[in-house]
Amino acid sequence: MREAARFLCSAGGPDNVPVEDVIIVGAGLSGIGAACHLQTRCPGKRVLILEGRESMGGTWDLFRYPGVRSDSDMYTLGYAFRPWTQGKAIADGPAILDYIRDTARAYGVDRKIRYGQQVKGARWSTADACWTLDVAQPDGRVIQMRCNFLFMCAGYYRYAEGYRPEFPGEERYAGRIVHPQHWTPDIDTAGKRVVVIGSGATAMTLVPSIAAHAAHVTMLQRSPTYVVARPASDALANRLRRHLPAMAAYRITRWKNVFLGMFFYRLSRRRPELVKQRMIAGVRHALGPDYDVATHFTPSYKPWDQRVCLVPDGDLFDALNSGRASVVTDHIASFTESGLLLKSGARLDADIVVTATGLNLEVLGGIRVAVDGVDIDLSRTMNYKGMMFSDVPNLASSFGYTNASWTLKSDLTAMYVCRLLKRMDRTGMRQCTPRRSDPAMAEEPALDFTSGYVQRGIGRFPKQGAKAPWKLYQNYLRDLLSLRWGKVDDGEMHFGNPGKDPVRGL
Numbered sequence: 001m002r003e004a005a006r007f008l009c010s011a012g013g014p015d016n017v018p019v020e021d022v023i024i025v026g027a028g029l030s031g032i033g034a035a036c037h038l039q040t041r042c043p044g045k046r047v048l049i050l051e052g053r054e055s056m057g058g059t060w061d062l063f064r065y066p067g068v069r070s071d072s073d074m075y076t077l078g079y080a081f082r083p084w085t086q087g088k089a090i091a092d093g094p095a096i097l098d099y100i101r102d103t104a105r106a107y108g109v110d111r112k113i114r115y116g117q118q119v120k121g122a123r124w125s126t127a128d129a130c131w132t133l134d135v136a137q138p139d140g141r142v143i144q145m146r147c148n149f150l151f152m153c154a155g156y157y158r159y160a161e162g163y164r165p166e167f168p169g170e171e172r173y174a175g176r177i178v179h180p181q182h183w184t185p186d187i188d189t190a191g192k193r194v195v196v197i198g199s200g201a202t203a204m205t206l207v208p209s210i211a212a213h214a215a216h217v218t219m220l221q222r223s224p225t226y227v228v229a230r231p232a233s234d235a236l237a238n239r240l241r242r243h244l245p246a247m248a249a250y251r252i253t254r255w256k257n258v259f260l261g262m263f264f265y266r267l268s269r270r271r272p273e274l275v276k277q278r279m280i281a282g283v284r285h286a287l288g289p290d291y292d293v294a295t296h297f298t299p300s301y302k303p304w305d306q307r308v309c310l311v312p313d314g315d316l317f318d319a320l321n322s323g324r325a326s327v328v329t330d331h332i333a334s335f336t337e338s339g340l341l342l343k344s345g346a347r348l349d350a351d352i353v354v355t356a357t358g359l360n361l362e363v364l365g366g367i368r369v370a371v372d373g374v375d376i377d378l379s380r381t382m383n384y385k386g387m388m389f390s391d392v393p394n395l396a397s398s399f400g401y402t403n404a405s406w407t408l409k410s411d412l413t414a415m416y417v418c419r420l421l422k423r424m425d426r427t428g429m430r431q432c433t434p435r436r437s438d439p440a441m442a443e444e445p446a447l448d449f450t451s452g453y454v455q456r457g458i459g460r461f462p463k464q465g466a467k468a469p470w471k472l473y474q475n476y477l478r479d480l481l482s483l484r485w486g487k488v489d490d491g492e493m494h495f496g497n498p499g500k501d502p503v504r505g506l
Contacts, residue, residue: 035104074086078099168335173338177352204311216325227309240252268303283297307402330344382465390434397413404476432496436492443463468482
């Protein structure tokens, strides 16, 4: 009877709008991975993927700036179920995009994607045990789609625009100003003087890539960032692949890198001064004793208060040593007709200025969420297991680690969602809602990073609590135990079976 009722529900409600079991929003790294997990672990579920852009790949399709690459190794950024088999562990954007597309084709989830679908709002009805989505179409119409479970894989930043501060005197500048998030093929840096404003991963990727062809590239930063050089290829992984099956070699390398990453992070937290001196010594060794490392590569904060930047094969240091690139640590006073005037009085001439000034954080892709007619302010909710929100039923969001590869957490999130759905199927439940048993539990910001992009937007994000399952531990092993093998019915997750009419709720 339950299966018959599900069939009636899928055929549509009173207004003939079909109801999917699961709708995934976003066809990037997380969304494709979530769909593959659902297809493998919950093969009976009807799954639909809604992608706002016209192609899959998310970040790796959107970002087209020179040299775009991962800042995590592909043995942890890759999916747990599909090995990375290329020689380079620190892969470029096109290679990562191919990996996502190949995975989608291999698992057949590419046929479940609808492109040009911008989800604007989601309204939950307890009586129907159903989400109703308002979805903008390419022609401007807004249609409705429905599902029992909504899985948000839309990333954590605004795709429409990056963070772009206004600088005094920009209107006088005769050159071109471009944000990396909006890089277009007509931007030609060959033989040009380029200034890259910023000191994060994007800036450190751009500088050596542009320096190969530009007249000169200057990375202009207000303050230094921690930088670590690492080989672009993993020698152990490449040796293992010659002697072991691909998946065995992948898993060994993956766990090796997981443990190394955890060790480095824990050491940074427990002995920050030691780690700081080791990283600065590495930079000094790469750039030589005469380089002003104290000014340009010695941050004022502790390691991992902000994300550490990875430089594959020391390419940034090579560009600096060659004289094709330089670093200036100063503040911008104003733009001039030919470049930038700095507060120190120095001037930087530039034909092109690249504002690698960061991202705009966005919660759930910016969609409006309502439960039983009441709008939800997600900043007033509490994050459950790093993926769900207090008092919001049947909704999960994929959000990766800040101190490790994004996909390590998104894989675990998808696996947990599958466990949750299977538990509801076994017990005939249609609704699952995280609820705080201790309303007085202390609240903390979801992230404790001091990075500018985090501080600008963290106030809009759900809070975390002081203890599990409401606390975010940023610890893969702890999450693995909790999300793969921990109890689903943990006393904080409440299940229900609202409605009696099989079309309205099962």
